[in-house]
Amino acid sequence: xxxxxxxxxxxxxxxxxxxxxxxxxxxxxxxxxxxxxxxxxxxxxxxxxxxxxxxxxxxxxxxxxxxxxxxxxxxxxxxxxxxxxxxxxxxxxxxxxxxxxxxxxxxxxxxxxxxxxxxxxxxxxxxxxxxxxxxxxxxxxxxxxxxxxxxxxxxxxxxxxxxxxxxxxxxxxxxxxxxxxxxxxxxxxxxxxxxxxxxxxxxxxxxxxxxxxxxxxxxxxxxxxxxxxxxxxxxxxxxxxxxxxxxxxxxxxxxxxxxxxxxxxxxxxxx
Numbered sequence: 001x002x003x004x005x006x007x008x009x010x011x012x013x014x015x016x017x018x019x020x021x022x023x024x025x026x027x028x029x030x031x032x033x034x035x036x037x038x039x040x041x042x043x044x045x046x047x048x049x050x051x052x053x054x055x056x057x058x059x060x061x062x063x064x065x066x067x068x069x070x071x072x073x074x075x076x077x078x079x080x081x082x083x084x085x086x087x088x089x090x091x092x093x094x095x096x097x098x099x100x101x102x103x104x105x106x107x108x109x110x111x112x113x114x115x116x117x118x119x120x121x122x123x124x125x126x127x128x129x130x131x132x133x134x135x136x137x138x139x140x141x142x143x144x145x146x147x148x149x150x151x152x153x154x155x156x157x158x159x160x161x162x163x164x165x166x167x168x169x170x171x172x173x174x175x176x177x178x179x180x181x182x183x184x185x186x187x188x189x190x191x192x193x194x195x196x197x198x199x200x201x202x203x204x205x206x207x208x209x210x211x212x213x214x215x216x217x218x219x220x221x222x223x224x225x226x227x228x229x230x231x232x233x234x235x236x237x238x239x240x241x242x243x244x245x246x247x248x249x250x251x252x253x254x255x256x257x258x259x260x261x262x263x264x265x266x267x268x269x270x271x
Contacts, residue, residue, distance in 0.1 A: 010231020021184025048159030049199035087152020
């Protein structure tokens, strides 16, 4: 049953990668926590690590399929991308040494803050303006390079890829959801690649009494990652080139609704 469930969840993560730029992080962490519950105190680290690897593949495919006129918006953002990567490595290292409660409670708290911020503060659900696809000078890119390090570190530590931080920032600059979500994928990739490498190289490969039934490479549950990708990759390939047409306001509310659903799921596990 868990095999079928993971593939189905993988299909869903593929859809969220295209629609919201998640790469799968916010969806996969609660699921892997449940699948890896037998690992005890290391379950949260396994969940975050496995999420990072899934995000690398999903975000990479989504980025490759993104129209060039959208990716042109990232021209001149090299300092931001580098700091996102550095932050991703730092956050992953911290996650391998952090207690389970720090990750799970931090995950829930960050979700709650993000939801409240998106609903209460103006700019996300009702953007002030709509911009065209004309490439912008680097000085106009809404996410400042200095934010790259904290975004990358927090994203890798919680296994979220950074999209839940970058999408609201991009959205508040006036971008429609479809463009904000598309740009979130390459930004997520910058975080997830170094984070995934840290998790794969971490000690703890192979089965152990604490991780019976879980085959680990580093701290990554390779079996769960593979099943999630079996479900997600075809969806990302198909939908990234031909994304569903969703009214912008509905798209934004769908983003909030998904975060609320994931928050409920993680709170149930903490309880």
